Amino acid sequence: MPPAFEQQPNEWASFRSPVAAVSLNENTVTMTVRPQGEGAPALVIFDPPGFVDVEGAVTTAGEGADGVGLVLVPAGKRLQAKVSGKVGADARVVRFTRRVDDPSLLAGYALKVALEQAGIKVGGEVKAGHGKGPVLARHVSEPLSSLLYAVGKNSDNFYAEMIFKTLGGETKRRPARHADAAETVKSWLEKVGAFEAGMVVKNGSGLFDANRATASSMTTVLRAVYKDPALQTEFVAQLAVGGADGTLKKRFTAERARRNVRAKTGTLEDAIALSGYVLGPDGKGPIAFSVLMNGTAGHAAQARAAIDKLVLMLARRSWPR
Template sequence: MGVLSGQLLRQLVAVGFLLLAVTGASRAAEPAPSPDAALASALARALEAAPLRGARVGALVVDDGDGRVVFERSADQPLVPASNLKILTALAALRVFGPAHAFTTRVYSDAAPDAEGGVGTLYVRGGGDPGLTSEDYWRLAADLHRAGLRRVRGDLAIDDSLFDGERWHPSWQPTTARAYLAPIGALMANYSAYAVVVTGGDAKGKPVAVAVDPPLGFFRVSNQAHTGPGKRLVVEHRAVDGGEEVVVTGASARGAERTFQRSVLDPTGYAASVLKLQLGAVGITVTGNVRRAYVPEASRELLAFEGRPLSDVVRRFLKFSNNPIGEALIKSLSASADGVPGNWKSGVAVVRRELDALGLPTAGLVQVDGSGLSYDDRATPRLLVAATREASHSFRYGAEFVASLPIGGTDGTLQRRAHGAGPELRAKTGLLTRVTALSGLARRADGRTFAFSVIVNGFRGDAHSAIAALDAFAAALVGEG
């Protein structure tokens, strides 16, 4: 019986090993979740976060190497893209003008400077350069001084006829004095913006100190604010003869300093005033006034001043989401393709033609401006991904485009966010009331790069929470979620 029991035991053990082998083989044969499936699951979780519940969400992620779709959700739904629309404007501008293109501001007079370095009227023709700053106007003035100019006995006449007279797009409602909603002109300075520094006095009831930068006669200050408790500080503006009045009301704590960034109402008059200031700074006297006028055909060109290359302009445009640059680019595209004056309707049509010529999926695209400020704009995640890939892959301007995108947790509009994704993320941000978006490129530790776009419309919570959800989406893309 002991022998039989031993044989039986050996048989049972053999059967057990066989079952174990079969079971193990069966389990081994079950496919493990693919890396892309795991990634898609992580991305889906990010979009199901509480701040996005009830919102309309569109998203697309593709492998940038082979174009394979890794994740999508309503990728063909046209949504308000906010500043992600800037990707389309930048692509069209780089394609039409090229990254080395420089917008030119031209200066004329009736004749060359006389023996005393004097001319009559000095004419300045705006070339649509959106990047000119006070420092650039100083360089322009210094170039004129080197060319022999010392005195303008007549007026400083500005020809801004390259663009039409529509300063703000009609769909931007309501207009405010905030710098992000600055007006557009063919001659601009400092993105049509300026700073107002308000400092509380040293005792309760005393007036605050108000300083405007740049310090121009163009600005007049109405200081109605005081030191001490009271209503919050408010800085507004209104047009007055020959310039603008900056009105400061409310109250400031003792010794406290606040800086307000504000836009001007008259971009051409402001730019002319900046130029007049810098002419004086280099030793060129202007006797007359600032006025608008066409450059006479018989005028003599004194200077062709080239601004920064378009690659640098686009970098400022995308890195810092600079709205005036986008609108000026749209009007320059219009003027280049369809003649003067450049306007929004013609300019956005140029963008559409360029996208169609590239074969990009433009179904559902509605573009009315260059920056994405309008709630009338519509774009799909599929188009934004395709445009990002097209721009980044271009031999002519791909490097410049990629270098223009904000880097996660490092610079531009991503400097204080997307720390989870970090420098493996390069993406354009977008934010309007109840709208947030993020489109660009993300690189994983395994070396793969993804092109992606996610747009959220109608989120119900606070903007910070919705932005955090998109940052979590980006972190999952790079493998840090």
């Protein structure tokens, strides 16, 4: 579990799924409920398969019925799902996606089911290996530039944590640890002059209260990356595009901001942030900006409106009529 994720141990939402060297389905399980004939038990399916033991049932009721319940309970290395309630006969499907508590065997159970479905008998229990077996197959991931799209455009915490932890493993040449990743990031921040007094780096997603940063440090990072030919193109491309995609699809739709604002959003219960660039016309460099707001609980809409107003002012400055 990434640092600080333990602050919400009873939160099963997929946004805080754990990370592991072998991960499947972003270390989440999805329950799909399909109605059958009225009065009959609904079909309850979990994906990936094999990892969840189901207790209880969901009943197919009359049209318009709604109220499916799902409670997940750790059961050793697996999960037990307690399901209940009713689903309308007219409903297509009802889906819930939840994180797993321990992902170490998630892929193993899914592999066991896949082998059995292929007609291969599998005996014994699924267990974690010792790591000393022969390599039977090797899979190379997509390039980092592609993986970053999930982080920059969609704020995917799982991808952020996996990439962050991998940094530690790649630089230290040993099994990945969050502490090694934090050390690697801190060293780079110091190299570009962006590590300021009071800054803290512990996890890769920024969830909970693990990290501390300043707006000036963020703009220093943005300037350093933009000036580095090896980083600029891929980094800017993975950011959300104002009025076009990702978390900014419905923001910055005004003419001079649309597609000219490239930024990463940040949202916590009591903090909101936006950092990125306002691109300028050909021959004019971008404006790097960072806005970090604390104390926004209950005022998220107003905070975003204030940030958007400020960034729109920068866009109008870059693109005068």
